[in-house]
Amino acid sequence: MRRCSIRSRSRPACSKRRTSACTTCPPGGGAAPRPCGWVAASSCSNHRRRPPNCWPVPPGDHEGCGLYVHVPVCVRACPYCDFDFVVDRRPDVEALVDAYRRECGERELFGRTMRTVYVGGGTPSALGPGGLASLVHALRAWFDLGAVEEVTVEANPEHVTPDLLAALVDAGVHRLSLGVQSFDPDVLALLGRRHDGSTASRAVEAAASRGLSVSVDLIAGVPDAPDGAWADDLARVVSLPVDHVSVYALSIEPDVPWTALVRRGRRRMPDPDHQAAALRRAERVLVAAGFVHYEVASYARPGKEAVHNTGYWSLRPYVGIGPSAASASYEAYGVVRRTNPRGLGAYLGGDPAEVERLGPAAGAREALWLGLRRLVAGADAEAVADRFGRSRAWIDGVLAPAFARDWVVADGSRIRLRPDMWLFHDAVGRAILGGDDD
Ligand code: SF4
Secondary structure (H helix, E strand, O other): OOOOHHHHHHOOOHHHHOOOOOOOOOOOOOOOOOOOOOEEHHHOHHHOOOOOOEEOOOOOOOOOOEEEEEEOEEOOOOOOOOOOOEEOOOOOHHHHHHHHHHHHHHOOOOOOEOOEEEEEEOOHHHHHHHHHHHHHHHHHHHOEOOOOOEEEEEEOHHHOOHHHHHHHHHOOOOEEEEEEEOOOHHHHHHHOOOOOHHHHHHHHHHHHHOOOEEEEEEEEOOOOOOOOHHHHHHHHHHHOOOOEEEEEEOOOOOOOHHHHHHHOOOOOOOOHHHHHHHHHHHHHHHHHOOOEEEEOOEEEOOOOOOHHHHHHOOOOOEEEEOOOOEEEEEEOOEEEEEEOOOOHHHHHOOOOOEEEEEOHHHHHHHHHHHHOOEOOOOEEHHHHHHHHOOOHHHHHHHHHHHHHOOOEEEEOOEEEEOOOHHHHHHHHHHHHHOOOOO
16 A cells, blocks of 8 residues: 555554545545545645645544644734733844744754644734744744644734735645624724724735635624624625634623723623624524534634634644643643743743643543534544543533533534523533532
């Protein structure tokens, strides 16, 4: 049997994943598989632009490793934002890349094989075309991305220029996540965003025309949004060449500038009922337009689910570099989670990361809770039991309060939230996370 050289580096048992067609193509489409189950990207019209020479049979959701890179700069501070960033219009890209390199060296990460890469922030596009290109090229030099399945970069709409898109495409980026939030001028003003709706629409169209898969973030339930603005936002997003939509309810942490604006009477706190209605409307409109509501806050065209984010809900380990970035590994003895220091100064100054260890029971509870975010796939009870050395009876016991309240349903190994319970995922979490059985 011929072996695929890329595949054989990471997966010794090639023949176990043999397939009869390119499983990422529609039935009848795609190229004939190589014996090891990979197909040549160059002969598959849907995947011709993928950088690796081979296209993998999609591995299980829990397989591989994800890389997250936190870019902690923004060109201005949005009043609702609690993320880790500094305002810097001329960020020192070289210093930042040097700091990432130092972290990778100290943690002995060089050469590690990554299934997905996600460059988030902050505002990665604030690094500019040259800065982003040099960052992604550095990641390609430091990690084994020979078989990477998805490379995503976050951008603000006002930064999307032909030069930026060319730099991303040349660097092998597949996916652009745009912080649109709204297309409405009044909502954008309330949120303190710089772009306007036309800029956002043009950014989506330009990115899609360059072959990038576009994901759009929207914020639901903004207090004092004009009547009809949310309906218009949803109508606009489904009219654009968007593959993926993330819908977040506005959430205000105590120390963000929004709270001071509330005290001065210039903003109001979000109303949970208003937000729930907005989130339900989003589901109705997006599903009617052909999107799959596959995760609590995520909608995708069929086959366009975010591979990187799916790892967070599927026991797939991840490595985060940069300030505040988290890493996690899932082992039989539990979960090891590492969180880098918050703040660029602390990170550059070498402050230590926090390391948290969860025992196998707590790890299994958390894995079930995260898995329940997946509305289509659900939590895989058998996979959780295997990973953490639990019995299925133990898993069923953990889920008993949720079953008793009719919040979840079982379908073999898969446990899913009941329809409409996605709005109450946190409440389900409180019911299953509380045990102290480690
Ligand atoms: S919302 Fe995004 S662009 Fe605004 S401050 Fe936060 S990270 Fe920066």
